[in-house]
Amino acid sequence: MSVSLQAMTNQAQALKSAGRMEEALSAYEAAAAAWPQSAVAVHNLAATLGDMGRHEESAQTARRAIAMGLKAAETRLVLARALMNTGDLDGAAGAFDAACAANPFLSDAQYERCQLIWMRTGDRSEALKPLERDRTARPGSGPLDFVRARVLEYTGDMDAACQAIEALASREPGNVLLQCQAAHMLNQHGRTQAALARARRAMELAPDQFVALEAWTNACLAAGDSAGARDGASRMLALAPDNQQAVNLQAMVWRMTGDARFGEVYDYDSFVRAQTIDAPPGWSSRADYLKDLAAELKAAHPYAAHPFGQSVRHGSQRPDILSVQTPAIQAFRTAMSPLVDAYIDGLGAGADPLRRRRSAQWRIHGIWSVWLPPGGFHADHVHPQGWLSSAFYVELPSAVDSGGREGWIRFGESGIPAAPAQTAQHWVRPEPGMLVLFPSYMWHGTVPFGGKEARLTMAMDIVPA
Template sequence: MNETAAIDRAEALMAQGKAEEALALTAGLAAGATPSHMALAAHAGALKAAGHREEALAFDLQAIERFGSSPIAWHNLAATLGDLGRGREAVKACEKAFSLGLDAPETWNVYARALQASGDHNRAEYAYRQSLMRVGGAPAVASELANLVWMRRGDVAAANAVLDQAFHAGGSPTPLLLAKATLYEAAGDLPRAAALLEAASRQIPGDLPLLLAAAQTALRLERVDEAERYVLLAHGVDPNARSVVQCAAIVDLARDRADAALAKLRGELAVHPEDQSLWGWAATAARAAGDPLYGELCDYDAMVGAYDLETPEGWPSLDAFLADLGKSLKELHHYEQHPSHQSLRHGSQTLHLLSGSDEPAIKAFFRAIDAPIRQHMARLGRGDDPLRRRNTFDYRIQGAWSVRLRPGGFHRDHFHPEGWLSSAFYVETPDAALETEDRQGWIRFGKPPFVIDPPMPAAHFVKPKPGRLVLFPSYMWHGTVPFTTDESRMTIAFDAVPK
């Protein structure tokens, strides 16, 4: 197979989600003494698709050394730096690409993300709009800009206008409608989101993403009859789709049909054994059905660990370190509102990969958590369950962000389908709230986000304290008990995956 054919095949494999197969194809192309620009770019892309972003950076840098006059090489470098959370460096790489004549909408989008990560939100909005000027109907770009407008100003109408403009410029309606519904829900108007999805599902019959989003919104509103109607319509479109089977199982749980739900989920897990979302719902179904699988998946005493951080080198005490860490994080929390597509409510969240920060306290944090993560992996050991069988006793950080909750803030119950181990590290805690009888501000486990019959309360709680790291399986439902005291709560969270 010649180079062009191999690269085309690798791109097709990545589009199918077969990143490791693509990586095997591109590795040989990039390993020669003088690999081509295309070979280096393809291999870096395959590495990123497989989750190896740091390794991809080396090949992007090699492309810059050998093809430094190529604006595409600078674009690729900027994109990888952005993926690594190195916003300031990504900004410079984009500006170098522009200086070499590149004016692509994709580069303006990378530039916008890098500017946002760097805290330059005015220029980030400008860059997003420049991207949309060049390809006005791009739903993904419009959704990112709408989210930025919402987070900065809390203006639903202004964010909505961005999505409308993209539609009128030729954007595909489904992702824009889904972005609108998510925006309305984030703004606290779930009935408006439901009405939009109902109208959309009638206007675009047979659209699977719209039907499933409508079903989940109906479940949040405890409209189980509506949810079941949407699931039946989705089943008529594609009865074998994993997302349809999972949503049907969720409706079964709302109808007190736990055995049927568990049977559906077991069937999908036989085909997709690493799907964290399926395991999360399987745990719920097993708990409702009284099946021993629940104990295997949710052994809270063994699988949830709380570790108090040691003082990092360079600080006289943990309190001093946390004060510096808190100061660095607060400089990143510029937003007025929570992101439209995340679990928190009444607070703000950073959106770039925090482990790429060059702030001393943030860098020290990621060095300091290495020991407790390895301690937790050793404590888990190896086993046949879906958590332990993936344990390689090594890891890499998949995502890392910070959340700052205001009074009344909370995390909606959720799990992390892209992770293996997930976390909450407490920088500041609402101390008065934590002492209340109803455990305000505590992290809770086991409560699903949708209506379940019979109701399913949280099964496990951990009390936060500054400097405490809580680690748990990514498929495990978790959320924050809302707190009403006039305090704030600031955390760092990350997902780790086996390396």
């Protein structure tokens, strides 16, 4: 008896949800082969290829689904993402337009279209222009108003972003995600009492949802309410014990209350380690390798402004950098792997959130490159879905040696408001060829730098395999 397409799709989705991507891909390929007339099966295959960083194949497969007659906006969105990652930004822009035309309420397509325009131009009004056109044609649309608020936030107009999200959250008081987003924006903008009110409303709506607990915990930390923050963080960890933001929020409570356990998880001497790569095969020296790597990375950076929702400020970020098939970029995996192995081996055993997940088998869970001009920096942040995070230095400005820690990576400075403030406690002076590894739950950012030279880096998250 033949297996239905739905059954085959369900099996593939289960494998994908479990992180077994190669097996999921095989299952989607089998479904597309068994049901060759199904454009939906081809779409699913295209989306999975994109998730795996196989962007050229994803674009080809998405185009095949469209040629088969599939009208879905989601397929145009898959195509747009693939084209962005292959560097065809004009093609991506056209695909985003097609996705938004097919379904103007597809928030991800609207948001990512605004992001692409912003990254190419650095112009907020240009980034918002197509969205505002669709909002004008569809007044009162919650999804489009939400996208607008987020674009305003990430392009730096926090006053307008807060005004927009408050209006939307007031209009939809039963929407827990809107209450959480409003709490986040208000909290980041220093409006603690308003953030608490929105977070409290989210907790009334969904007291056991992670997003509501996170909004409440953040607001309590800003208000100096250690008891509320402690309860929220412990409940977040009960739901997601490996979530690095939950681990970090608990650590913030410990730091706030003077609990010695903070020093056990923020053990900078043991957990922040700087090592230097050797030249990979094919290069006679580290300097030669870094020179070639810098040239390839710069060629792979097509953007003028930072992406939305990331830590980069006043610079550009190239995601999924290992999808760029050039020699020095591809050699990076060989160069850095022994250093990751040495870091993991040196951790030893332990029951803390870092060492209890220790495994000699690991995989990359996201890798990217950042190019910062003078004045650029990383806002302090954590990596919620990571285990180990990193910074690898390719080219550095002379400002790092100026004596003021310009361009250095810092640890411990909270990226969310806290009362009292939690400031940086540890810094690492970068050097070309240096890989700094540390727990993904640690607050980290960079000190802005001056001068005329840029700062070029790579970074990645590592998780146990």
